[in-house]
Each structure stands twice: as C-alpha cells, then as structure tokens.
Amino acid sequence: MLKIENLQASIDDKSILNGLNLEVKAGEVHAIMGPNGAGKSTLANIIAGKEEYEVTNGAIELHGEDISELAPEERAHNGIFLSFQYPVEIPGVSVTNFIKTAINETRKAKGLEDMPAKDMLKKIREKSELLEIDRKFLSRSLNEGFSGGEKKRNEIFQMAMLEPKLAILDETDSGLDIDALRIVANGVNKLKSKDNAVIVITHYQRLLDYIVPDFVHVLYDGKIVKSGDASLALELEAKGYDWIKQELV
Amino acid sequence: MKYTEDDLEKELETQEYKYGFYTDIESETFAKGLNEEVVIAISKKKNEPQWMTDWRLEAFRVWEKMEEPEWANVRYEKPKFQDIAYYSAPKEKPKLNSLDEVDPELLDTFKRLGISLDEQKKLANVAVDIVMDSVSVATTFKKTLGEKGIIFMPISEAIQEHPALVKKYLGSVVPTTDNFYAALNSAVFSDGSFCYIPKGVRCPMELSTYFRINEGGTGQFERTLVVADKGSFVSYLEGCTAPSRDENQLHAAVVELIALDDAEIKYSTVQNWYPGNKEGKGGVYNFVTKRGICENNAKISWTQVETGSAVTWKYPSCILKGNNSVGEFYSIAVTNNHQQADTGTKMIHLGKNTKSTIISKGISAGHSQNSYRGLVQINSRAENARNFSQCDSLLMGNACGAHTFPYIEVKNKSAQIEHEATTSKIGEEQLFYCNQRGIDTEKAIALIVNGFSKEVLNKLPMEFAVEAQKLLEISLEGSVG
Ligand SMILES: Nc1ncnc2c1ncn2[C@@H]1O[C@H](COP(=O)(O)OP(=O)(O)OP(=O)(O)O)[C@@H](O)[C@H]1O
Numbered sequence: 001m002l003k004i005e006n007l008q009a010s011i012d013d014k015s016i017l018n019g020l021n022l023e024v025k026a027g028e029v030h031a032i033m034g035p036n037g038a039g040k041s042t043l044a045n046i047i048a049g050k051e052e053y054e055v056t057n058g059a060i061e062l063h064g065e066d067i068s069e070l071a072p073e074e075r076a077h078n079g080i081f082l083s084f085q086y087p088v089e090i091p092g093v094s095v096t097n098f099i100k101t102a103i104n105e106t107r108k109a110k111g112l113e114d115m116p117a118k119d120m121l122k123k124i125r126e127k128s129e130l131l132e133i134d135r136k137f138l139s140r141s142l143n144e145g146f147s148g149g150e151k152k153r154n155e156i157f158q159m160a161m162l163e164p165k166l167a168i169l170d171e172t173d174s175g176l177d178i179d180a181l182r183i184v185a186n187g188v189n190k191l192k193s194k195d196n197a198v199i200v201i202t203h204y205q206r207l208l209d210y211i212v213p214d215f216v217h218v219l220y221d222g223k224i225v226k227s228g229d230a231s232l233a234l235e236l237e238a239k240g241y242d243w244i245k246q247e248l249v
Numbered sequence: 250m251k252y253t254e255d256d257l258e259k260e261l262e263t264q265e266y267k268y269g270f271y272t273d274i275e276s277e278t279f280a281k282g283l284n285e286e287v288v289i290a291i292s293k294k295k296n297e298p299q300w301m302t303d304w305r306l307e308a309f310r311v312w313e314k315m316e317e318p319e320w321a322n323v324r325y326e327k328p329k330f331q332d333i334a335y336y337s338a339p340k341e342k343p344k345l346n347s348l349d350e351v352d353p354e355l356l357d358t359f360k361r362l363g364i365s366l367d368e369q370k371k372l373a374n375v376a377v378d379i380v381m382d383s384v385s386v387a388t389t390f391k392k393t394l395g396e397k398g399i400i401f402m403p404i405s406e407a408i409q410e411h412p413a414l415v416k417k418y419l420g421s422v423v424p425t426t427d428n429f430y431a432a433l434n435s436a437v438f439s440d441g442s443f444c445y446i447p448k449g450v451r452c453p454m455e456l457s458t459y460f461r462i463n464e465g466g467t468g469q470f471e472r473t474l475v476v477a478d479k480g481s482f483v484s485y486l487e488g489c490t491a492p493s494r495d496e497n498q499l500h501a502a503v504v505e506l507i508a509l510d511d512a513e514i515k516y517s518t519v520q521n522w523y524p525g526n527k528e529g530k531g532g533v534y535n536f537v538t539k540r541g542i543c544e545n546n547a548k549i550s551w552t553q554v555e556t557g558s559a560v561t562w563k564y565p566s567c568i569l570k571g572n573n574s575v576g577e578f579y580s581i582a583v584t585n586n587h588q589q590a591d592t593g594t595k596m597i598h599l600g601k602n603t604k605s606t607i608i609s610k611g612i613s614a615g616h617s618q619n620s621y622r623g624l625v626q627i628n629s630r631a632e633n634a635r636n637f638s639q640c641d642s643l644l645m646g647n648a649c650g651a652h653t654f655p656y657i658e659v660k661n662k663s664a665q666i667e668h669e670a671t672t673s674k675i676g677e678e679q680l681f682y683c684n685q686r687g688i689d690t691e692k693a694i695a696l697i698v699n700g701f702s703k704e705v706l707n708k709l710p711m712e713f714a715v716e717a718q719k720l721l722e723i724s725l726e727g728s729v730g
C-alpha cells in the first residue's frame with residue numbers, strides 16, 4: 001500500500017530524514033518508535049503532504065503511484081489519514097460541521113453527491129457510540145478547550161468517520177487515561193481490515209498491548225535503524241534506546 | 250511546493266467582483282452639481298409638499314457650511330460633490346401589482362444577482378420593496394401587511410400618503426445637522442423606505458429592501474425610517490450589491506429607527522457594494538448614518554455583515570433613552586485587497602437599567618485596513634447601566650491591518666462595563682489540519698471565517714444567514730488551483 005524509498009527531507013536546510021525506507025502492506029499494523037526529535041512526526045507530516053518540508057530525495061508511493069506532487073487534500077482523498085500529535089483548534093466550527101465538511105469534500109472530489117443528512121446522522125451516531133463519545137461533545141467547537149485526551153479521542157472519531165485506507169496515529173495514546181486508551185484502541189481495532197493499514201507512532205508498549213503490531217521499527221536520526229516484530233517493543237520498553245545507538249557506532 | 254502566507258494572500262486577491270455588470274435601463278438623470286435649485290427640483294420631481302422642500306433646503310444650507318469629517322481611519326480621494334448627479338430614476342415609474350409587470354431586464358438583473366423574487370416569496374416569506382436607482386419599482390406583499398395596519402412603502406409615497414407620521418419622525422433621531430453626510434442626505438435623498446408597525450402588532454414576515462446602484466456617476470442617498478409603535482415587533486432586512494464601475498460611487502444613506510415603549514426592532518444588513526478592483530481602483534464609498542432610539546423597555550438590534558465597499562464609514566447606534574431599554578450591535582466586517590472599513594457603534598445610555606451588547610468581528614485580508622470604533626457612553630442619570638463589548642479580529646497574511654478604538658465615557662458610578670478584544674491569524678497549521686481531512690484551502694478559509702463569525706451569523710434571520718455565509722465565502726475566495 002505505502003512504499004517509501006530512501007526518503008530525505010529537510011526544513012530550512014536542516015536535514016531531518018536521512019534516507020528512510022518503509023513498506024506497509026494492506027492489512028498490516030506497523031509501530032514506529034524512537035527517541036524525541038528522531039523525526040517520527042516529520043515522517044507522518046511528509047506522508048500527509050505538509051508543504052513546509054522539502055523532500056530532497058526519495059519517493060513515496062501509495063497503491064503503486066507516486067504521490068509526491070499531490071496536495072495534502074488530494075492525499076486525504078486517496079485515503080491517507082493523520083491523527084495529529086497536537087490537533088489544532090478551530091473556534092466556532094463544531095465537530096459535527098467539520099466532519100460533515102470533510103466527508104462531503106472528499107465525496108465531491110470523487111464526483112459523488114453530498115452524503116444525505118440521514119446517513120450522516122446515522123454514521124455519526126454509530127461512530128460516536130463505538131468511541132463512547134457523548135453527543136453533546138460533537139456540538140462543541142473543534143478542539144477548543146478540549147482536554148488532551150478529548151482531542152485524541154476526537155481524532156480517532158474523525159478517522160472512524162472517514163474510514164481511511166492508511167491511518168497514521170501520531171502519539172494518539174499520549175494524554176489518554178487508562179479507560180480511554182482501551183476504548184480508543186478497541187475503536188482502532190474494529191476499523192482494521194485486510195484492506196487498510198495502520199502506522200502507530202508511540203513511545204510506550206502500553207498501546208501495543210491493545211493494537212498488536214505486525215512490525216516494530218526504530219526511527220533514529222532520520223532513519224529506520226532497526227525493525228522487528230512485537231517483541232522489539234517490549235525490549236525497548238525494558239532497555240531504552242542506548243543499546244541501539246551503541247549498535248550503530 | 251511550499252505554501253506561504255504570500256501565496257495565501259495572492260489567492261485572496263485574485264477574486265474578481267462577481268456582480269460586475271449593469272443593466273441598460275433607460276434613466277433620467279439630472280445634470281451634475283448641487284445647489285438650491287437642484288434641491289428644489291428633486292423635491293418638485295417627487296411632488297413633495299412645501300414643508301418637505303423647506304426641510305431639504307434647511308439641510309442643504311447647513312451642509313454647505315460643513316466640512317467633510319477626517320477623523321476616521323480611512324484614506325481616500327474625496328468625492329467631488331459638484332461632479333455628482335443627484336437624481337437618477339428609471340424614465341417610467343411603473344406602479345406594479347405583480348412581478349410580471351416588472352421590466353424583464355430588471356428581473357434579469359435580479360436573477361444574475363441570485364435573488365429570484367419568486368423564490369424569495371415562496372421560500373422566505375419576505376416582502377420585498379426593491380429600490381433600484383433611487384426609485385422603487387416593485388412593492389410586494391402590501392396587502393398582507395395592510396391587513397395588519399402595517400405601512401411599508403417607498404418613503405416618497407409615505408410623504409404623500411402619511412405626511413403626519415413622516416413629518417413627526419423624519420429627522421427625529423438623525424437631525425439634518427447631525428453630520429456632513431447626514432445633512433447631504435437630508436437635502437437630496439431621492440428615495441428609500443418607510444415602515445410603520447402599529448401598536449401591539451408583530452410584523453408577520455421579515456421586511457426586506459434590496460438597494461442597488463446602477464447609473465454611472467450617480468450618488469445614492471437613501472432614506473429609511475422605521476417606526477415601531479408601542480409593544481410592536483419588526484424584523485427588517487437590508488441587502489445590497491452594486492455593479493462594477495471604475496469611478497468611485499458615493500453612497501450616503503440615513504437610517505432612523507424609532508422603538509416606542511415595549512417595542513422591538515431587529516435591523517439586519519448584508520452589504521456588498523462593489524469594493525473596487527484588486528489594485529484598489531473604483532469601488533463604492535459607503536458613508537452611512539444609522540441610529541435608533543429606544544423608549545421604555547424597548548429594544549433595538551443592529552446586525553450587519555459588511556463585505557463590500559472601497560471605503561466604509563458606518564456606526565449603527567442606539568440611544569437608550571427609556572428605562573430598561575436594550576441596544577445590541579452584532580457586526581461582521583470583511584475587508585480584502587485595498588478595502589478600508591471604519592465601523593462600529595455608539596451605545597448612548599440615558600435611561601435606568603439600560604443594557605447594551607456589542608459583538609464585532611473584523612476579518613482582514615490582502616492590503617486592507619479594518620477598524621472597529623465604538624463608543625459606550627453612560628450618562629449621569631443612567632443608574633445600573635450595563636455594557637458588554639467584544640471585538641475580535643482575524644488577520645490573513647501580513648499586509649493587512651486590524652485596529653480597535655474603543656471609547657468609554659462613564660458618568661455614573663453604578664455602571665458595569667466589560668470589554669474584551671482578541672486578534673488572531675489564520676494559521677498554516679489550521680489550514681494543513683483541514684487539508685489533511687480532505688478540505689481544500691479555499692473551503693478551509695471559508696470554514697474558519699464562518700466559525701469565527703458564528704456568534705454574529707447566528708443573529709441573522711435564517712434565509713439571510715445562508716446568503717451572508719455565501720458572501721463571506723465569495724469575498725474571501727481565491728482562484729485555487
Ligand atoms: N517546522 C520545523 N522547524 C524546525 N525544525 C523542525 C520543524 N519540524 C521538526 N523540526 C525538527 O526536526 C526534528 C524531528 O522532529 P519531529 O517532530 O519529527 O520528532 P519526533 O520524532 O516526532 O519527536 P517526539 O517524539 O518528541 O514527538 C526535531 O529536531 C525538530 O526540532
């Protein structure tokens with residue numbers, strides 16, 4: 001589904017990604033771990049098409065097609081979803097209005113009519129129940145005054161509404177309490193299928209107890225320096241990153 | 250493919266005026282220039298009684314001695330007042346009972362503006378009194394209103410048919426001597442609307458007037474007078490769009506509202522005069538005086554969505570004369586390219602327990618300048634007066650400006666006054682977030698701006714709110730892609 005080859009990217013002449021390779025197939029769950037500042041969010045943003053970063057080398061393919069020239073909204077229309085590490089506030093725009101606009105704009109891009117209000121409502125009801133979100137919450141301004149955990153749960157609600165092909169969850173677990181973590185993880189699991197894929201960026205094994213990864217990658221200094229199965233995450237949790245850094249020298 | 254603020258700015262300025270056309274309706278226009286003869290001629294043309302002619306002449310003599318105000322935070326080339334034709338009317342002034350009788354070309358104009366009267370009649374239950382080039386050409390719904398004793402007609406007709414009412418209230422809130430533009434308007438106003446709601450009557454529909462400027466080089470001086478008698482209620486809508494034009498067009502309207510005891514007037518405006526091209530050439534000068542007076546327990550709400558005009562100078566105000574009276578001002582002002590707006594309100598608290606609310610949302614893009622100027626005045630006898638003001642500014646790009654000039658004068662210690670102000674910017678993070686969800690930048694800006702303006706949009710009558718949202722989108726939209 002997603003194939004990244006030798007990706008190099010920089011911002012203001014500062015190199016952040018230094019030849020990164022990653023392949024994600026449909027039906028897989030990949031976890032990306034790594035120390036602060038390693039470039040995890042940068043990778044997520046570049047896949048999503050953030051134009052601030054300059055891609056100096058390498059290719060990103062989605063379903064076998066190069067997406068590097070696509071605008072962020074076009075990538076979204078092609079099924080890429082990013083759950084932000086720090087979701088932004090949009091005052092005065094309700095969660096409902098926002099997600100309605102997002103769905104209808106995506107449909108418009110595909111030449112479809114707006115989703116009938118009845119279907120929209122049904123879907124909102126279904127997905128908010130899945131994630132145990134109070135309906136009143138949906139009429140609030142997007143992310144305005146939301147607690148850290150509420151913001152993350154709202155990201156996953158949007159993911160559930162948009163049903164992406166490739167979901168990238170950037171530290172979705174941080175800020176979630178123990179119950180919320182379980183609810184959100186269950187939500188993600190329910191949305192998983194053989195046709196879509198998930199990349200989970202996290203610092204903690206905790207989340208991976210619920211969302212079990214097929215692969216775990218260590219991103220360090222702008223590269224993936226080690227990959228393994230779910231047990232690698234346990235090892236990292238126990239030992240930290242020093243041993244990997246040492247392996248590199 | 251970096252998307253910078255400069256790109257955003259470019260997108261915003263490339264939008265051309267959507268309603269840039271004008272119709273070829275045969276018009277009769279006075280020669281340019283203004284003197285006593287012209288004032289008398291206007292009055293004669295309208296068959297006015299002597300008291301009206303005298304009233305105009307008095308205004309003219311005052312105006313001649315006045316200076317154009319300079320204090321507003323706007324810069325423009327002063328209109329040459331002797332270069333303006335002060336009267337322009339379609340040659341035939343047909344009296345029409347139905348839309349079928351309206352000049353087809355005119356109907357076509359309305360269609361191009363996206364305002365189908367038929368549709369409005371059906372959907373919105375709106376009575377429309379169209380003012381085109383200073384003369385009303387169609388009045389609808391007169392009958393329904395007539396049954397309730399409501400008078401809604403061109404002011405020129407009201408002067409003929411209800412002289413006592415007009416004489417009593419005209420100039421009672423905005424005296425002829427009030428300011429330069431009000432004096433000019435009083436001398437030369439050619440038409441406008443008059444509305445009277447009898448005691449205890451709730452007007453069953455929104456009253457609406459669409460103002461248009463259509464004749465090259467004619468200033469337009471509309472006069473609106475709304476009187477809500479004791480215990481009555483009326484919601485009045487005013488909307489305008491103007492055809493594209495190269496020379497500046499002057500618009501100096503006067504609106505007077507009178508809310509007698511226990512009455513309520515809701516006055517909503519969507520203003521979309523031609524703003525000039527993206528270099529700042531052309532465009533309408535909008536110098537308006539709008540003021541209302543509240544008697545005991547009365548309430549006046551001004552709601553405005555201002556997206557047009559090259560220069561706007563406008564302060565809808567409330568004189569809270571009666572005890573327990575309430576004044577409200579809800580405003581959205583959008584400026585783009587080289588537009589300049591200096592707008593706000595005055596809340597004059599005279600009575601006891603008077604209350605006022607001011608919510609102002611300024612949105613600036615391009616090289617525009619957007620100023621809020623508001624006065625809250627609590628007079629010595631206004632016990633327990635309260636005011637809440639909130640002024641929010643939203644900036645797009647780095648070349649525009651937002652300014653807030655709140656003036657507060659308190660002469661009574663029991664007053665409670667709150668003022669809040671915020672300035673924010675549409676950030677690239679917000680745009681990227683929207684983009685990531687499949688919403689393109691143009692739509693994202695519309696979404697963010699609508700969210701920012703929501704508190705005010707919510708105050709508009711439903712059918713107007715939809716139009717207003719569209720207008721916000723149009724006035725900020727670029728040509729993405
Ligand atoms: N817009 C930017 N301007 C300047 N530097 C940036 C920008 N974005 C990222 N960086 C830098 O790139 C590096 C990688 O940042 P990134 O946010 O991708 O790290 P991360 O792996 O997600 O870290 P964390 O675990 O703390 O979330 C950091 O040194 C960061 O300061």
Ligand SMILES: [Mg+2]
Pocket residue numbers: 040041042085170
């Ligand atoms: Mg990060």
